[in-house]
Amino acid sequence: MRFPFRLFAAAAALLAGCSLLPSARATPAGPTPVPVPSPTPLPAALITFNLTPPEATPADAEVVLVFLDEVTGFAYNTTVIPMQRLTDGRWSAETYAPAGALVRYRYARQEPELAEEVSASGEAILYRVARITGPGEINDIAGAWAGLTYQGTTGRIVGHLYDGASGDPLPEMMVDVAGIQAFTDGEGYFRIEGLPPGLQRVTAFSPTGSYYSVDQGAVIATGSATLVELRMVAATPVQVGFEVTVPANTSPGPPARITGNLLQLGHLFTSLPGGASISAARAPVLTQLDPSHFIFVATLYAGTDLRYKYTLGDGLWNAERTPDGSFLTRRLIIPEESIILEDAVSTWRGGDSGAVTLHVSTPANTPSGDLVAIQFNPFTWFEPIPMLRLEPNEWFFTLHGPLETAGNLGYRYCRNYACGSADDAATSARSTTGRPITPSPALQDLRDTVENWQWLEGDLPPTTVVAPEIHSNPEFEAGVEIVPQYRPTWPSIFAHSVDELAAGGANSVVLTAPWILGDNSPLPSIAFDPARSPFRSxxxxxxxxxxxxxxxVSLRPALVPASGNLADWWSAAPRNSTWWDAWFEGYRSLVLTYARVAAETGASRLIVGGPEAAYALPGSTFADGTPTSVPSDAEARWRALLDDIRQIYRGTLAFEIDFHADAPLLPPFLEEVGEAYVYWHVPLSEDPDPTLAAMQISAGDALDALLATPRLQGIPLVLSVEYLSIDGAASACAPYPDGSCRPPESFDLGAIVDPDLEVDLQEQAQAFNAVIAEAAERPEIRGLYARRYNPAAGLRDLSASVNGKPARDILWYWFARITAGP
Known part of the structure; x- marks a missing residue:
């Protein structure tokens, strides 16, 4: 988990002096504070934190212990405790924490200059986790301070978590070792690299609170793996009712929500833009009883160290404050029996700045099913927050804070939380700071108009479809494959997206479940990332x-580079025997995790392979013909993986093969799967102005060549078709200046890759028309999917997504007629 160090300083500037703010006063600019009784203190235990600091930490340094507020945001509302240097060179601090707490903290050096702790690999430590059971000591080892390089050796931990009663593996449990976090896979395993040698503490907990947290010590040895087994006990589910009173003059606008440090309360267990940790799109909305009373009932779990707050936005924006304007995060160790909490929000404001109401009118061509969100930028862009729809194209939001900042606050509007791609065209530039807000003691009423949405300017002429008489085939699979660029806001808008697909005649969808390729050396990092990977729920x-x-529904596990492209990631990897062992282990972890999800949910197909795994196939090469140096037993490893999948999943198992200009590389184990899923990006024409007839001839010839491949005889084929929306799309190549082809994923989600590349929506549409016209006439082709479909927003961008483009109109025409019954 990466957290840029510069955000800490920016956050400090944003909230400078918050603890010294004057008491909030009742003014027309905001709701009147409500008297709030002091909470009953939780039973506390004295805890001593001892830190073995990085080498070369000066004896006269100032080292501090920093406790974090994971609901407001990891960079905000911190508590700093000075540490004392001991005679043995360690640093120590004492503090009290409630028994049963799960505290998040980290260390920092304040002198000779400010520096946060970083891991042995140089990544900022977002937080450490400590489980408090009673009085005791927490002993930690720090790798390095920011700006310095760790000079020591490292080891790793490989562990397994299981249910103490049933013995079943526990997926998606979070494990923390020395401030490095990992999630367990579908079989309950985790792996954490780059740990300084010595005694480290392993802490595991459930993101939902459904299991009691556990911890144990583990000795890390240089260059080796320490194995740990952790037994977790299921927690008792209890009903928790929240009754909250808000200030009577709370302005209407955004709905009241509850958010907290659990997955089901909007927490994502990662650092989101700006250092926040909560997504408003995922935070539950409270049920309103009258203008000042709200309720919410949730099934939570006994023993959970619950941190929560009420908000008209997320954990930071529009969140409740104390009467003096400070940030407020409430705390409760959930008891073994159901409970009703009666809370009162004192105020939504901090400081003397008045509220800002924002009204925005959106263009007439805004899709009726879209919602509009607002995004704020005090020093970087934060997570978007949904606005309230007043009329079909009229939206409203009231901003209460934090407004106690110097200078201007920027903001912008976007569709379906897709800020950065589906923005107001007037604030869509990469360098934009948005429209300005200048905080003022007086109430401000801002009225804006979005003249055009980025990638949705103007209206398109009607789409022309060229088609012969279409013969219905209700068994033909017609649908889209979701782009493997998952965002945590997608679940909140996905129902509308699939309803649109069904209304257009689609009968199928392929959901991609990406994990992230991080470092490729010395070992490959293949990991679940909550910011870019979907939780199982x-x-x-x-x-x-x-x-x-x-x-x-089909399910396709995918691997996506954290940055750059697949070819570069693979070519720069060492690919020695140890590296290949780690890669196959990581890929197996990915595939079996989602094989279990496919089995649990009734998904009809599981798709493995594809471009991200093609480099690991026997006989694979790079584009220049250089062998990828797969191990000699690669075929046996693949066959073992397929056998493991079959122990879990009984539906259709498909292997994805790549079909471009040359004959596809077919794995030697193809007969072990039930279907070939063909990644189709075949060149249809090199002509700068290709005709549909010429493209259709090329598509037919390519299909005939594919079907004539001896080893594909008798194997059902499904096409996953990809053409970019660029001038030259029919060539299946977006050229670099040197003539090589850009990876199509670089255009996803409205990315502007090269200003010299022009959008050509019609060429993409004709390419799809040509392919589906030929595929529909060949009974060996069992289905066709449009690849890299963006479910969040229709964009007329350069990407391969057909959402909102003429190509979708082409497919809807064909799909509705092919899938229609007799």
Whole structure:
């Protein structure tokens, strides 16, 4: 988990002096503070924190212990405790914490200059986790301070978590060792690299609170793996009712929400833009009883160290404050029995700045199912927050804070939380700081108009479809494959997206479940990342929404580089025997995790392979013909993986093969799967102004060549078709200046890759028309999916997504007629 160090300083500037703010006063600019009784203190235990500091830490340094507020945001509302240097060179501090707490903290050096702690690999420590059971000591080892390089050796931990009663593996449990976090995979395993040698503490906990947290010590040895087994006990589910009174003159606008340090309360267990940790799109909305009273009931778990707050936005923006304007995060160790909490919000404001109401009118061509969100920028762009719809194209929001900042605050509007791609065209530039707000003691009423949305300017002429008589084939799979660029806001808008697909005639959808490729040396990092990977609960929800819309669902585990492209990631890797062992282990972890989800949810197909795994196939090469140096037993490893999948998942197992200009590389184990899923990006024409007839001839010739491949005889084929929306799309190549082809994923989600590349929506549409016209006439082709579909927003961008483009109109025309019954 990466957290840029510069955000800490920026956050400090944003909230400078918050603890010294004057008491909030009742003014027309905001709601009147409500008297709030002091909470009953939780039983506390004296805890001593001891730190073995990085080498070369001066004896006269000032080292501090920093406790974090994971609901407001990891960079905000911190508590700093000075540490004392001991005679043995360690640093120590004492503090009290409630028994049963799960505290998040980190260390920092304040002198000779400010420096946060970083891991042995140089990544900022977002937080450490400590489980408090009673009085005792917490002993930690720090790798390095920011700006310095760790000079020591490292080891790793490989562990397994399981249910203490049933012995079943526990997926998606979070594990913390020395401030480095990992999630367990579908079989309950985790791996953490780059740990300084010595005694480290392993702490595991459930993001939902459904299991009691556990910890144990583990000795890390240089260059080796320490194995740990952690037994977790299921927590008792209890009903928790929240009754809250808000200030009577709270302005209407954004709905009241509850948010907290649990997954089901909007927490994502990662650092979001700006250092926040909560997504407003995921925070539950309270039920309003009258203008000042709200309720919410949740099934939570006994023993959970619950941190929560009420908000009209997220954990930072529009969140409740104390009467003196300071940030407020409430705390409760959930008891073993159901409980009703009666709370009162004192105020939504901090400081003397008045509230800001924002009204925005959006263009007439705004899709009716879209919602509008607002995004704020005090020093960087934060997570977007949904606005209130007043009329079909009229939206409203009231901003209460934090407004106690110097200078201007920027903001912008976007569609469906897709800020950065589906923005107001007037604030869409990469360098934009948005429209300005200048805080003022007086109430401000800002009225804006979005003249155009980025990538949605103007209206398109009607789409022309060229088609012969179309023969219906209700068994033909017609649908889209979701782009593997998951965002945590997608579950909140996905139901509408699949309803649109079904209304257009689609009968199927392929959901991609990406994990992230991080470092490729010395070992490959393949990891679940909550900012870019769906939690199992989210994936189950999206599958249920698709099934409810009448769509058949396939699941495709995917690997996506954290930055750069696949070819570069693979070519720069060492690819020695140890590296290959780690890669196959990581890929197996990914695939089996989602094989379990597919089995649990009734997904009809699981797709493995594809471009991200093609470099690991026997006989694979790079684009220049250089072998990828796969191990000699690669085929045996693949066959073992397929056998493992079959122990979990009984549906259709497909292997994805790449079909471009040359004959596809077919794995030697192809007969072990039930279907070939063909990644189709075949050049249809090099002509700068290709005709549909010429493209259709090329598509037909390529299909015939594919079907004539001896080893594909008798194997069902499904096409996953990809063409960018660029001038030259029919060539299946977006050229670099040197003539080589850009990776298509670089255009995803409205990315502007090269200003010299021009959008050509019609060429993409004709390419799809050509391919589906030929595929529909060949009974060996069992289905066609449009690849890299963006479910968040229709964009007329350069990407391969057909959402909102003429290519979608082409497919809807064909899909509705092919899938229609007799």
């Amino acid at each position: 989210d994936l189950r929800q999206m599958i249920a929404q698709a099934l409810s819309a009448g769509l058949d």
